[in-house]
Amino acid sequence: MAYNDWEPVIGLEIHAQLLTASKMFSSDSAAFGGADNEFTHPVTLGLPGALPVVNEKAIDFSMRAGLALNCQIRNRSVFARKNYFYPDLPKGYQISQFDAPLCEKGFVEYFLNGEIKKVSIERAHMEEDAGKSTHFADYTLINLNRAGVPLLEIVSGPDMRSPAEAAEYARMVRRILRYLEVCDGNLEEGSMRCDCNVSVRRKGETKLGTKVELKNINSFRFVEKAIEYEIQRQIDAIESGEKIVQETRLWDTAKNRTFSMRSKEEAHDYRYFPDPDLLPIEVGFDWLEKIKKELPELPLAKARRFQDQFGLPAYDSFVLTQEKALAEYFEQTAKVCGNAKAASNWVMVELLRELNEQKLLVQDSPISSQRLGELILLIENKTISGKMAKDVFLEMLKNPKSAQEIVNEKGMSQITDEGAIVKIIQEVLDKNVSAVAEYRSGKNKLFGFFVGQVMKASRGQANPDLVNKILLEKLK
């Protein structure tokens, strides 16, 4: 998308709910769902006298994410109170981090249109989630189950220049968090939320324009659409002489547009100060090393390794590393069959098509990586042809037996005995005397017809290479 002489500037604030069993500062369950206001310990409710105690797992998870985002981990970070009144914020302040966040100064690399791009991470800080308000005509209901669930807020630099870049960066962050198993990245349920800061400026301008924050975006597709809409809105506004107001706008999925959430909001003074109920988080060498050692291979590193180790094209290796489970499936398949390229093709084409159709996760695939690897192995050692393999694959979806067993049961194994093939070919040629004559008189196109007849006569089991070779000789 071109914007003539305008340049969009985009930064993202990603809120990731951490997959801890309990909340950030209480023993309440942090699970999604539950009956209304079921997870409401005195700490969650902000009852008089209740005090927060930090959940160490939440710090572990945040450090894991911080390291994966190439951040520096502060050896001393501080919880601060962000003070504001809202009915779903029980204490009248949110425990967050302000001038001493746990993670800062990192970057994320992602892949878009054949190139690697890089976005800086300004900070990733810990905070607690608020409750959920549901507004009705003349009343509002509040559910505090979500209040106190640990969040990691990942703040990017204003480094993205197109909606596609923003969406792809967000997908990469999600992928990383899922690899780390610290966040399930479900935008629809809100376990991951993307707020987008968007501004535009004239190309060549170095000063940033007035930014608008977009909220309420619950899919990556909408990240792209909302930013796209907002860029155009801002360009149109400036070109028609209006000024952009710093504000929060919500994305309206139904109407495909953003609208202003509150106008009186400017210059909110949150009166941040260190929370006196919590001690600073001190991260020593041993703790940091322990978390570093536990880090898995991350998506981009894995993709690069797939290219180096298996000689896969860049695109294939990025597709295969989108989910850790898929990458593991591929590697296992490749190991069993010994041909990574073939494994990659089978996984990306046949397997993913089936899984998408049946809406299954790779973890729930009806064909295990072991079974798929064995199937590919049967092609490799010429027991069956690639075409036959596709039939076996379809059978394997319903049938838990191994590829070899299915081939045996159906008598599908390939005929590689030259004598047998010669015999079949001779029968075909005998039945088609006139076609043979035509071929010999120069109608080369008929070669395919003979191949087809031979394969048909062998019920598809004749080895195609041998059929080609012997036919050519016989038709000379």
Added chain:
Amino acid sequence: MEDIYFTTITSLRDRIRRGDIKAREVIEKYLGRAQKLNQRLNAFISLNQEGALAQADKIDQMVASGKDPGPLAGVPMAIKDMLCTRGLKTTAASRILYNYVPPYSATVVERLEAAGAITLGKANQDEFAMGSSSENSFFGVVKNPWDENYVPGGSSGGTAAAVAAGMSVAGIGTDTGGSIRQPAHFCGVVGVKPTYGRVSRYGIIAFASSLDQAGPMTRTIKDSAEMMEVICGWDKMDATTAKVQVPKWSTQLSSNLKGIKIGLPKEYYSSAFAPDTQKVIDQALAVVREAGAQIVEVSIPLTEFGVPIYYLVAASEASSNLARYDGVRFGHRADFSKKPAEDLAEFYSRSRGEGFGTEVKRRIMLGTYALSSGYYDAYYRKACQVRRLLRDQFKKVFTECDALLTPVASTPAFKIGERIADPLQMYMNDIYTTSTNLVGIPGLSVPGGMSSEGLPIGVQITAAHFCEEKMLNVGFAIEQALGIWKKVPNGL
């Protein structure tokens, strides 16, 4: 029968444990006396009529069946209304919580009850512990049992008055800038603020989180030590409690102060005290010298900044801590049935405007201002910086001596209404007590004498972090030598 009213924890619990007297009888009598005297003194906001008797019966059953009823068996306690008590109204003496019944108890209350203590009732105080006179209560002014025209001090004035008047054997106060020690001084009882981090704040309504600390108010030092052994110690529900061992203070008390160095900070002694206060201090110094202590002069140059730092830090934290009283989930909500709120801001401002008293509002505004952008650096941040320097100066002082001996306040109790119109004069009343909280060290007030008007005067002892035993020994020496604690108010 021995008098059960002006008795000590140790004596009463021994009698109950031996079966000489039933806990039920004790509690019935105390409930009766508390109810009667409360009409004059207003020391309690509510009495735990049924709950206390049920607890007493449990103690009696344990005694009867030979089970250990705990070190505080059957001892009635006046619990300041800042501490949450499950099923029992807890108000912080504020209209905004006038009807609030907590679903859980503070760790301190849990520990006391597990040790056999009986929650007799909830003691009156200044609203949200903000005040030095117990005049700022939605439930009315507390009177000093020694002379009902005088204030009992504050903010733990109800607890102090209840113990002094024999309405309870002991009690719990909270001390953010002197709120245990000053009323103990005004009412002639012992009040101890342990080191910050000794006592869990879980379930104690927060005023200023980095300063608040609960502690015992008793007739004797030994009684305070007994209670501290029960309430002190790490709590998984309070991240600021220290994992430091809790000594058996009550068995280690000694009035022999040989080898102890007692410091007199010259800044505390630079201006004149009231003549009666001076006399009490001189007498206490004579006692500790006699007990073998060495007296040295020390210096804490930042002393004059103690009160201003305190009021910035405490008000800032309070402005945030009190944000949860918003009329949404509990407590007072303005009546919107006739005139609905225009917006959320009005919903909050009407509920909070009606619910909080003048002094609380003053401090919320002060704290909000000090934390506001543009003022934060000049006020809150600066106060925190000076607070750190003050802590350094105290650390240095405690390399030169073991304990400090000072007045608690420059005068004995003042008259009701005398200072209420002048907040600054009221704040300066805290001049000798606030540094203790800012630095986090322990402090106590022990009765040291009487004024010419017959009002008690206490002596303040402070010591280094977690060195309560030295502080308690100095207090014990004064108590044992002077015996002021045995005096009781007339006509009660």
